[in-house]
Amino acid sequence: MLRFIVRRLLQLIPILLGLSILLFAWLRALPGGPALAALGERATPQRIAEYNEAFGLNEPVYVQYLKFLGRAVQLDFGTSARTGQSVTSEFFLRFPGTIELTLFAMAFAIGVGIPLGYLAAKKHGGFVDNASVIGSLLGVTIPVFFLAYLLRLVFAVELGWLPGSGRQDVRIDATHITNFYVLDGLLTREWDAAWDALTHLVLPGVALGTIPLAIIVRITRAAVLDVVNEDYVRTANAKGLATTTVRNRHVVRNALLPVSTTIGLQTGLLLSGAVLTETVFAFGGVGSALRQAISDRDYALLQGFILILAVVYVLVNLLVDVSYGLLDPRVRTR
């Protein structure tokens, strides 16, 4: 198992190298180069020359790349053009929000998806089954930003049940230790702050969780339909086990194998930034920072964020593979 993890981590190196070259080349290939991008179109030639000198842009490209790489491994991606903060500290300020949002969205998708998928399979061909199949088809096809706007319009603007923007009400004077706002509220025993942060997660979380939910319903349903016809389920019934034991130990446990893969992949996707949803709900996570950086031409931040997110994505996938080994003993011993 350890060798497997180490091998996967080593595989990360060429992926990141390739990605960094792409990002680096992309930044150099901008019309007018980084200087023009940073200083604007009306920058004087002298300012551009100064800028190039200051940032070492006159050196050969490979020297620039190696220097960039050297700093990157120390988690130094330069400073954000917009805030003047280091890109790394910007990331750690923003990422907790995205993690909270992802966890909420996945909790929603899993909590609703697996029981619904199971129920659909149990009532195969019945009303619940047909409704869930059609519903999940709708779920995957509705554009997320549209659903996000719709949810915001109905539940935040019209009904006013839930907050429709931000991560926390600005009027709450909350102490932030970890930047996980819900967690912070719990740690500092500021219950109202924690609750408020949680309510801020609901609408973006539901919008974001819809596609994973739809996929989980479908995969659970298909997996359960497969598993209930397996010989070992018949064996379990032949042993006279209680229906709950048959369901939990013999049906669901095996049906969850393919579902767990989906859950992992979807979590990785959501973690790497829900640009559209975070933008609609003005949610201060990684996604909205990315959008902001694009419109601000904040290339250092874009470059840094994308590289870090790539690492996160690969690590989450590694976690999925490792957990798959825990769930399925047949994978473990191979």
Next chain:
Amino acid sequence: MSGVQVPQTPVLEVEDLRVRFQRRGEPATLAVDGVSFAVAPGETVGLVGESGCGKSVTSLATMGLLPKRGVQVSGSVRLDGQELLGAGDRTLRRLRGKDMAMVFQDPLSSLNPTVTIGVQVTEVLAAHRGMKGDAARTEAVDLLDRVGIPDPRRRLGEYPHQLSGGMRQRALIAMALACSPRLLIADEPTTALDVTIQAQILELLRDLVQGSGTALVMITHDLGVVAGLCDRVHVMYAGRIIETAERRDLFARPRHPYTGGLLHSVPRLDSGRGTPLTPIRGSARDTIPWAQGCAFAPRCDVAEDDCLVEVSGSEVELVPDGGTRELRCRHPLTPATQTAGAPS
């Protein structure tokens, strides 16, 4: 048991069992068509026939393991006098694993791949004997030991894929025997195993059943299994029993042409090299409905016109044929024809 017939209350009585599969948009199929048999304590009864003759469906119907949707079961199945058909799910779950148990054909797919052998054994003990923790584990080690699994304590923590095929079947037998059931149904328990392992498993089953008074129903297409194990044999064809006899009688004097055909299609060591086997003509699909005549008639070498209902005016019935034998045939084999086609 064979030979002397002591009148005993049977453990299992199956009477006029009919199983009809009905799928939407398809004509119904009668997989089991009026099957009756009984198994006494300590007796081993074989249900023999080709694939699709209804023997497995008979066993699943007995255990109440057929899917509910699209399946109609009628007749009567009694375990120690208690009617099982129409019994509630709860009642059946209490009986299954405790009073009646089953061993299946493919040991690998019959075991849950994600659960250890230990849990799969102890869950039976927990469900029916209320055993938990160390007591259950100790009993599980005992059970695995009894079915001849070496180093049983270590096996408890292992998963099915870590065991060999024979070992898996032994584990399944251990689970089936965990509560010393009154009835054990073994559905082709050796089909998926190597020949050497087959013999070991059969021997194990015989040893375990002998003396314990467990009634064993052996479902098989393999006459070798029958010869080694069964006291009484029911030969099935197209959902009906066509011949019933004591094992020795059946092998010595097959009366139904189908039984004769089965016996002749078994390779024998004492026949000369190059002697061709005599298979039964056609396949199990070449049948006619029993309502039209003997279902085996299209494949039968000795069939006559009156095997058909339109000629004789009545269906071929299962009738007593001397001693404890029963036969469903109008033109049974005679001593002269019993060896016809057999390697001499």
